[in-house]
Amino acid sequence: MTAAKSDPLxxxxxxxxxxxxxxxxxxxxxxxxxxxxxxxxxxxxxxxxQDAYLARQSAKRRS
Numbered sequence: 001m002t003a004a005k006s007d008p009l010x011x012x013x014x015x016x017x018x019x020x021x022x023x024x025x026x027x028x029x030x031x032x033x034x035x036x037x038x039x040x041x042x043x044x045x046x047x048x049x050q051d052a053y054l055a056r057q058s059a060k061r062r063s
Contacts, residue, residue: 013046013053020046 020042024030030039 009049009053009056013049016042016046016049 020039023039023042027036027039029036030043035043
């Protein structure tokens with residue numbers, strides 16, 4: 001039996017979610033909505049990956 005192929009978009013989405021969440025939990029400015037210099041790129045990458053994944057899921061439902 002072979003393992004199912006991982007969806008690269010979903011993997012990127014979850015990887016960026018994890019990085020953003022871990023950073024936010026340890027960074028006081030990011031917890032207060034003021035993204036720090038290191039956190040801003042992480043949170044932006046997560047938002048972009050989430051948007052891409054949700055857009056694809058929405059397109060699948062419409063087809």
